[in-house]
Amino acid sequence: MSAESGEHAGDKGSAEPVEDPSKSALAKTGTKKLIALIIIAALLVAVPLGYLALKSGDADGDDNDDGSIALSIVGRTGVEENLTLSEVINMSSIEAVSSYQNRFGNWKGFGTYQGVNLSGLADLVGGMIPGDVMTLTASDGYHQNLSYYQVYADDECLAVQGPSILACEFNGTPCPSWEDGPMAAMLAPDEAFSNDDFNSTCAKDPEFLGSTSAGSLWVKNVERIRIQSMYEEWTVVLTNLEGAQTEVTRTEFVYMQYFDGDDYTDSSERNWSGVPVEVLLGLVDDDDPQTFNDTLAESEYRIVAEATDGYYRAMVAKDLVDKGAIFATQMNGTALPEDFAPVRLVGPDMSGKDMVSMICSIIMDRVAVTVNAGEESEPLTMTELAKRNLSSGTGYYMKSTGTIVGPLDFTGVPVRDLVDLVYDGDNYSLDAVAWPPDTYQMTYSTAQVENGTFPVYDLDGTLLGPQDLTMMLAIERDGARLPYDELRIVVVDDESAPVTDGHFWTKMVMELNVVPYIEGWTLNLSGVTSMDVDRQTFESLASCFYHTTYCNFTDDDGDHSYEGVPLWVLVSAVDGGDAPGGHFMFNDALADAGYMVNVTGADGGSGLFSADQIARNDSIIVAHRLDGKPLEEGDWPLRVVGDALTESQKVKMIASIAIEGFAATPAWNLTLTGLTTAVLTEWDFAALYNCEEGVHISYHNYSLDTVEYSYAGIPLWVLIGMVDGADAGHWAFNDSLAALGYDVKVSALDGCNTTVSIEDIQYNDSLIVALTLNGTYLTGDEYPLKLTGEDLPTSFRIKAVASIELVNIPE
Numbered sequence: 001m002s003a004e005s006g007e008h009a010g011d012k013g014s015a016e017p018v019e020d021p022s023k024s025a026l027a028k029t030g031t032k033k034l035i036a037l038i039i040i041a042a043l044l045v046a047v048p049l050g051y052l053a054l055k056s057g058d059a060d061g062d063d064n065d066d067g068s069i070a071l072s073i074v075g076r077t078g079v080e081e082n083l084t085l086s087e088v089i090n091m092s093s094i095e096a097v098s099s100y101q102n103r104f105g106n107w108k109g110f111g112t113y114q115g116v117n118l119s120g121l122a123d124l125v126g127g128m129i130p131g132d133v134m135t136l137t138a139s140d141g142y143h144q145n146l147s148y149y150q151v152y153a154d155d156e157c158l159a160v161q162g163p164s165i166l167a168c169e170f171n172g173t174p175c176p177s178w179e180d181g182p183m184a185a186m187l188a189p190d191e192a193f194s195n196d197d198f199n200s201t202c203a204k205d206p207e208f209l210g211s212t213s214a215g216s217l218w219v220k221n222v223e224r225i226r227i228q229s230m231y232e233e234w235t236v237v238l239t240n241l242e243g244a245q246t247e248v249t250r251t252e253f254v255y256m257q258y259f260d261g262d263d264y265t266d267s268s269e270r271n272w273s274g275v276p277v278e279v280l281l282g283l284v285d286d287d288d289p290q291t292f293n294d295t296l297a298e299s300e301y302r303i304v305a306e307a308t309d310g311y312y313r314a315m316v317a318k319d320l321v322d323k324g325a326i327f328a329t330q331m332n333g334t335a336l337p338e339d340f341a342p343v344r345l346v347g348p349d350m351s352g353k354d355m356v357s358m359i360c361s362i363i364m365d366r367v368a369v370t371v372n373a374g375e376e377s378e379p380l381t382m383t384e385l386a387k388r389n390l391s392s393g394t395g396y397y398m399k400s401t402g403t404i405v406g407p408l409d410f411t412g413v414p415v416r417d418l419v420d421l422v423y424d425g426d427n428y429s430l431d432a433v434a435w436p437p438d439t440y441q442m443t444y445s446t447a448q449v450e451n452g453t454f455p456v457y458d459l460d461g462t463l464l465g466p467q468d469l470t471m472m473l474a475i476e477r478d479g480a481r482l483p484y485d486e487l488r489i490v491v492v493d494d495e496s497a498p499v500t501d502g503h504f505w506t507k508m509v510m511e512l513n514v515v516p517y518i519e520g521w522t523l524n525l526s527g528v529t530s531m532d533v534d535r536q537t538f539e540s541l542a543s544c545f546y547h548t549t550y551c552n553f554t555d556d557d558g559d560h561s562y563e564g565v566p567l568w569v570l571v572s573a574v575d576g577g578d579a580p581g582g583h584f585m586f587n588d589a590l591a592d593a594g595y596m597v598n599v600t601g602a603d604g605g606s607g608l609f610s611a612d613q614i615a616r617n618d619s620i621i622v623a624h625r626l627d628g629k630p631l632e633e634g635d636w637p638l639r640v641v642g643d644a645l646t647e648s649q650k651v652k653m654i655a656s657i658a659i660e661g662f663a664a665t666p667a668w669n670l671t672l673t674g675l676t677t678a679v680l681t682e683w684d685f686a687a688l689y690n691c692e693e694g695v696h697i698s699y700h701n702y703s704l705d706t707v708e709y710s711y712a713g714i715p716l717w718v719l720i721g722m723v724d725g726a727d728a729g730h731w732a733f734n735d736s737l738a739a740l741g742y743d744v745k746v747s748a749l750d751g752c753n754t755t756v757s758i759e760d761i762q763y764n765d766s767l768i769v770a771l772t773l774n775g776t777y778l779t780g781d782e783y784p785l786k787l788t789g790e791d792l793p794t795s796f797r798i799k800a801v802a803s804i805e806l807v808n809i810p811e
Contacts, residue, residue: 067084068084069082069083069084070083070084070175070223071083071085071088071121071166071182071223071225072223072224073121073122073124073125073224073225073226073227074125074225074226074227075124075125075127076126076129076132076227076229077126079125079126081125085168085175085176085182088116088166088168089174091116091120091121092120093115093116093165094115094116094163094165094187095112095113096112096113096187096191097111097112097113097187098110098113098162098185098186098187098188098191098192099111099188099191099192100186100192100193100194100213100214100215101192101193101194101195101198101213101214101215102214102215103195103212107192108215109218110191111170112172113167113183114167114169115165115167115168115169115182116165116166116168117164117165118134118164118165118166118225119151119152119164121225122151122225122227125227128148128151129148129229130148130149130249130251131148131230131231131232131233131250132227133145134146134147134148134151134225134227135224135225135226135227135228136219136222136225137219137222137223137224137225138219138220138222138223139221139223140221143219144219145208145211146184147202147208147251148233149201149251150201150202150203150217157201158189159189160188160189160197160200160201161188161197161201162186162187162188162189163186164184164185164187164217165184165185165187166182166183166184166222166225167181167182167183167184168181169181170183180220180221181221182221182222183218183219183220183221183222184217184218184219184220184222185218186217186218193214193217194214195213195214197214198213198214198217202217203251203254203255204255204257204259205254231335233249235248235249235250236248236327236343236359236360236361237360237361238283238284238361238363238364239284239361239362239363239364240284240285241364241365244284246283246284248280248283250329253274253343254329256275256279256280257273257274257330260275260276260279261273261274261275261276261326262274262276262324263326264324264325264326264328264347264348270331270332271331271332271333272326272328272330272331272346273326273328273329273330273331273333274326274328274329274330274343274344274346275327275329276321276324276325277303277317277320277321277325277326277327277345277347278292278321279292280327281303281317281364284364285297285364292321297317297321298318299366300316300317300318300367301364301365301366302314302315302316302317302364302367302379302381303317303320303362304362304363304381304383305359305361305362306356306359306360306361307358307359308358308360309358311358312356312384312387313353314379314383317364320347320350323347323348323349323350324348325345325346325347326345327343327344327345327359327362328340328344328345328346329342339358340357342358342360343358343359344357344358344359345357365381365382365383365384365484366484367379367380367381368381368382368385368484369385369510369511370510370511371421371511371512371513371514372422372511372512373419373422373514374514376422376423378418378421378422380418381484382475382481382484385412385413385473385487386475386481388413389413389417390412391412391413391414391494392409392410392411392492392494393409393410393469394406394407394409394410394492394493394494394496394497395407395410395469395491395492395493395497395499395500396459396497396498396499396500397490397499397500397501397504397505398457398461398499398500398501399502400502400503400540402461404461404499406497406499408477409477409478409479410474410476410490410492411474411475411476411479412472412473412474412475412476413472414470414473415430415444415449415471415472415473415489416471418473418512419449422514423514426450427446427517428449428514428516428517429445429514429515429516429518430443430449430514430515431443431511431513431515432444432489432506432511432512433509433510433512433513434508434509434510435508435509435510440506440508441539441542442489442503442504442536442539442540443539444471444504444536445517445518446517448471448504451468452469452470452471453466453468453469454466454467454469454491454498454500454501454504455500455501456498456500457499457500459499461499467498469491469492469493469500470491470492470493470494471489471490471491472489472490472492473487473488473489473509473512474487474488485508485510486507486508488505488506488507488509489504489505489507489509490505491504491505501536503537503539504536518535518630520534520535521534521535521637522534522535523538523570523637523638523654523655523656523657524655524656524657524658525570525573525574525656525658526574526656526657526658526659527571527574527576527595527658527659528574528575528576528587528590528662529574529576530574533570533573538638541565541569542563542564542565542624548564548565549563549564549565549566549618549621550563551564551621551642551643560626561626561627562621562623562626562641563623563624563626564621564622564623564624564625564638564641565621566614566617566618566621567597567609567614567617567620567621567622567657568614568616568618568620570622571597571614571659572585572586574659575590575659575662576590576683577683577687585683585687586690588615588683589682589683589777591611591612591615592777593611593662594610594611594612594661595611595660595661595662595663596608596609596610596659596660596661597611597614597657597658597659597660598656599622599640599649599651599654599657600651600655600657600658601639601652601654601655602653602654602655603652603653605648605652606648606651607640607645607646607648607650607651608648608649609649611662615690616690619642619644620640620642621641621642622638622640622654622657623638623639623640624637634652634653636653637654638653638654639651639652639653639654640654667681667682668681668682668802669681669682669802670685670719670769670785670801670802670803671802671804672719672720672723672803672804672805673723673803673804673805673806674720674723674805674806674809675723675725675806675809676722676723676725677723678722678723680722682784685785686771688714689714689772696714696715696718697713697714698712698713698714698715698766699711699712700766700768700770700788700790701790709773709774710773710775711768711770711786712771712775713769713770713771713785713786713788714768714771715764715765715766715767716744716746716756716764716767716769716787717733717761717762717763717765717767719804720733720744720758720804720806721733721734723806724737724806725737733762733763735762737809738759741758741759741808741810742758742808742809743757743758743807743808744756744757744758744804744806744807745806745807746787746798746801746805747798747801747802747803748798748799748801748802749800750800752798752799753798754796754797754798755807756796764789766789766790766791767787767791767792768787769785769786769804770785770786771784783800784801785800785801786798786799786800786801787801
């Protein structure tokens with residue numbers, strides 16, 4: 001295409017529309033509009049062009065149409081429509097003011113244009129589809145190509161370019177008196193179609209490189225329109241980390257390649273050209289489609305490139321960017337061959353299996369779980385997990401309290417299939433590690449992973465025996481996809497709905513580590529009650545956020561750390577504080593009465609600990625790991641570690657822990673009545689009294705005959721919070737109810753009672769229900785509890801408190 005034809009409309013001298021003087025000073029000059037990614041047709045093959053003579057009317061400017069053919073339109077399937085000038089003028093038309101900028105930056109053609117939408121003319125011969133091109137040919141042979149997206153402009157394109165028309169009238173003068181018509185025109189909304197507008201909306205394929213400026217699209221004396229199918233428009237679906245999908249068309253690839261493209265020549269001297277990885281990902285990695293989010297890339301998220309034949313690869317996005325990888329759409333300057341098309345990921349230092357061809361989908365994704373075995377490691381995204389052979393099943397899990405949860409329906413990947421990715425041996429164990437801050441860890445046996453062999457219970461909690469089920473890493477629950485950091489191991493079956501121990505249902509799984517086989521073991525606990533703790537139950541307890549404890553030390557080999565459970569926590573399982581396997585609530589009342597704890601090893605060694613020594617003492621630990629690994633032979637499976645221990649107390653190869661010599665503790669209850677009712681046992685009250693850091697304890701100190709006395713107990717208002725309707729679980733005080741006013745009646749075992757206004761009780765830490773005097777449990781006529789306080793008159797102080805009742809509560 002010659003330079004002259006490149007400015008066909010603007011270089012015809014007297015034949016061009018009159019320029020508005022004001023347009024030369026348009027504020028738009030030199031100002032760039034936002035370059036939006038418009039869906040723009042691009043061409044890879046040449047268009048055979050021809051033209052017919054334009055019957056432009058009488059030379060003397062007579063407005064009468066002589067009935068000859070003025071416009072010939074040929075459709076993509078060969079359908080042809082020939083129109084007279086009158087027929088074109090009489091079609092539904094659009095009118096607007098517009099102008100254009102030529103390649104020198106000058107403004108031309110300001111005026112009012114009226115004409116027919118080019119899309120309306122295309123519709124006469126079957127319309128256009130993405131991939132089609134409309135060729136406008138003038139009477140002098142000049143031609144211009146418009147893409148489907150310029151002719152059938154979407155809202156984004158219309159906001160810049162406006163509708164594209166074939167104008168048959170300019171400033172009130174119709175054809176043929178208007179000698180430059182019919183003329184193609186872009187009716188820009190701001191009345192000025194600039195070169196920036198042109199660059200943001202025109203196609204950039206080789207077929208369009210002759211389009212040098214906005215003015216080059218304003219073809220005058222149009223006599224022929226031809227529509228041809230130039231290529232098949234394809235799309236690649238791009239999915240961001242939030243799951244939002246964007247369809248990126250071939251045209252958009254071409255556009256990005258024109259402005260921000262790159263190329264790569266491989267060892268076979270094949271030159272690949274296309275769009276850099278960072279440019280494509282920049283479209284969707286945040287709210288700014290113009291830039292690549294480097295900060296987000298530091299998180300090392302992955303992209304999963306998927307081919308039309310189902311092949312896929314997951315790679316770290318940052319690594320691809322650093323390597324200079326591109327999504328190629330051309331090889332050696334032409335469209336990709338069929339076995340590569342439409343897009344191929346290529347670049348330096350990439351393995352052949354990572355150079356994915358025939359890409360149809362690109363998914364940004366995070367690693368959900370990593371499977372490890374020695375030096376072998378397989379990080380897997382949610383996308384990769386979802387593409388594996390999935391199983392579905394139903395199951396229940398039983399909490400340590402005996403509560404059964406379910407039935408629950410899950411879909412996921414059998415764990416044995418994940419192990420097969422990195423390990424082909426047998427007789428192994430598998431560590432499942434949870435995402436921080438949970439830090440939970442559970443070790444499974446080969447039989448559990450490979451065969452799904454787990455103990456099964458009925459819905460009443462009765463053990464039925466072992467059954468072979470499916471141990472699955474669930475990625476969906478009840479048909480809904482789980483977040484990438486909330487995957488969990490489940491034990492299910494596709495026919496039955498088994499009940500299994502809840503500690504096997506590891507949640508928030510981050511890693512699956514194949515480790516050398518770890519033999520099972522059992523720890524016997526005995527005291528007020530008794531229970532056997534197997535390895536996996538202990539590991540479940542040891543992984544609990546509240547109970548896991550560390551003992552650090554340094555020797556000649558460096559820094560080390562034991563990991564395990566405080567001895568007092570294990571004692572709490574059998575000290576009568578709650579049911580075996582319950583919430584491990586420590587029985588302070590029993591400990592205060594005194595006992596000894598005997599820890600015995602398989603080698604016959606034993607160590608004794610007093611109740612005072614172990615009570616809520618996190619520095620004496622029953623450890624099961626050293627530096628993150630199971631204990632070695634000679635210490636395995638458990639050993640006592642901690643500060644200030646005697647040699648005999650450092651028991652190894654622990655087999656049993658027994659509470660010995662404990663005294664019967666007095667049994668009493670405190671009844672609380674209000675909007676709800678609660679009964680606190682002696683150990684409930686003692687647990688509250690002995691809670692961590694003494695957050696609930698208050699004191700009543702006084703002197704008598706130079707002797708100092710101190711009552712210690714729980715503020716009355718804290719106990720009221722249990723039954724005033726606010727939050728019984730967290731002892732929150734109900735301020736709204738207190739504002740309405742009510743009284744509190746405190747009664748003794750013998751019926752003696754006193755009533756105190758809530759106004760005097762609310763947040764008053766000096767009014768307490770005492771449990772001890774000078775550190776010793778109350779005795780005599782004060783046992784078990786006493787209402788006392790520095791400002792409470794003696795006549796209001798109640799001994800042997802048995803009940804607390806909210807009275808005169810407003811209706």
